[in-house]
Amino acid sequence: MKKLLILTDFSANAAHAEAAALRLSACLSTDVILYHTFTYIPMVLGNMEGPLITADMLFQDSLEQLKKEAHRLNKLGAQIEGCQTHIDCKTGDGSLAENVRDLTSDGEVHMVVMGGRTGGALDHLLTGSDTAAVIRRSHKPVWVIPGAADWDLPKKVVFATDFSFIDMPAVDFLLDLAKNLHFELEIVHVLRSGEVVTEIGSEIAFRKFLVHRGLTYIQVFGEAVHLALQQYCTEHQADLLALSHQHHSFLSSLFGHSESKAAIAQRRLAVIVFPPDYN
Structure with missing residues (x-):
């Protein structure tokens, strides 16, 4: 067991x-x-x-x-x-x-x-x-x-992704978890305002991965990644934030600012982090 x-x-x-x-x-x-x-x-x-x-x-x-x-x-x-x-x-x-x-x-x-x-x-x-x-x-x-x-058990979980392949097993883990906990899973990608994306191969692969699981992702735009995600979690009443800890940590780019940490603390938001060795 x-x-x-x-x-x-x-x-x-x-x-x-x-x-x-x-x-x-x-x-x-x-x-x-x-x-x-x-x-x-x-x-x-x-x-x-x-x-x-x-x-x-x-x-x-x-x-x-x-x-x-x-x-x-x-x-x-x-x-x-x-x-x-x-x-x-x-x-x-x-x-x-x-x-x-x-x-x-x-x-x-x-x-x-x-x-x-x-x-x-x-x-x-x-x-x-x-x-x-x-x-x-x-x-x-x-x-x-x-x-x-x-x-209480989470009712809505937001998974923040940058379309990395190491996010895929994390999504599968959350889908399995949702079968027992019955929460709604939302996949979110934050694009900075004015950011130009020149390489879309990883996004296409990640989109196909999601489609095979009956999922899609939500594109969120903002001046800064951490503020856009913070606002999204607040407006959509997320109970749990999930993300992967990568070598060049997406975590740091999202939450490298004190105002973001303070705001999410006020939301009383729990966090699941998938470690570098998770697969």
């Missing part, structure tokens, strides 16, 4: 994302891996007095906190119709991003879910935080849920 990997640091934002992921797991009929990583730095105490904190002590403390979170989620799951989610607790030390890479490498994990800062998922994602590192290293899509976001 496929599983959702839920990352937690035991904060309020993480607890919010856990609750959303639990409802998601009920709709997808998946189990859950609740995961926490800790950092162990060996210390030489010298003449200092006091107990020595060992890696084993940190491991046990992390596991106990995870079991408490799992107990809370099990109580919440009892209130969700049809929820039969089994929660497996796992903990580890070292780099969160590298640990997530290992956990998502064997095909068991379907998707990674994590919380975002109070300022919004995109703000959290673009600050050089663990979130950005997790997205770069994960093999599976990462769903970032800001603390202010509703944990």
Whole structure:
């Protein structure tokens, strides 16, 4: 059975994302891996007095906190119709991003879910935080849920594309997800005002790909990509924004401006990002 990997640091934002992921797991009929990583730095105490904190002590403390979170989620799951989610607790030390890479490498994990800062998922994602590192290293899509976001299931999802071939498996993933979550999927491409397109081969190939799946895309025009997409998501009441993280990040071109991050945070918009290694 496929599983959702839920990352937690035991904060309020993480607890919010856990609750959303639990409802998601009920709709997808998946189990859950609740995961926490800790950092162990060996210390030489010298003449200092006091107990020595060992890696084993940190491991046990992390596991106990995870079991408490799992107990809370099990109580919440009892209130969700049809929820039969089994929660497996796992903990580890070292780099969160590298640990997530290992956990998502064997095909068991379907998707990674994590919380975002109070300022919004995109703000959290673009600050050089663990979130950005997790997205770069994960093999599976990462769903970032800001603390202010509703944990209801999305009704409308907007996927932003630049017609790259690596967006194609992301669209297929979202179509499969929509079968269970019953959301409306819209594909959007933003063209800057006055921009002249000289190479249309990728657009034609992407259009054919969409047609075979009964989809089309919406061309949005604007002075700046980030502002045009921001306005589109607001006007069309999108609950979730999806996009691919590319080598020359389309993400940065869309959200490289503080006003965009602030506006989307106000919309309480969650984000799914497809990592570089996703295919």
